[in-house]
Amino acid sequence: MRMQVLVRLKSGVLDVQGKAVEHALASIGFQDISEVRVGRLVELEVEAGDEAAARQRVIEICEKLLVNSIIENFELRRI
Incomplete structure (x- = not known):
């Protein structure tokens, strides 16, 4: 079973990578973009009898x- 995990910083944690991306976007003309958050996506193949x-x-x-x-927080979904 293919599962996907989205890992993101909690809302109160400063996202340094997100701020860097936001700054870079502004420098190339995308000043209307704000509150950029960067996370990571992990996909796993899991051998299990059922989704639960x-x-x-x-x-x-x-x-x-x-x-x-x-x-960090995480979200799971089956793909």
Whole structure:
């Protein structure tokens, strides 16, 4: 089962990469763009009996490796 994890900084955490992209966009004429946030997308193939089991497995992976729960949130979806 193919799963996708979107990892983003929590709303109160300064997104340095997002600010850099926002500044670069403004410098090339896109001054109307603001509040840019940068995250990462991870896709996984999970062998599981059903979607619930696959989701639980990916949540475990996120909690142990992919996500720093102090500063990041994540969303899962099946693709």
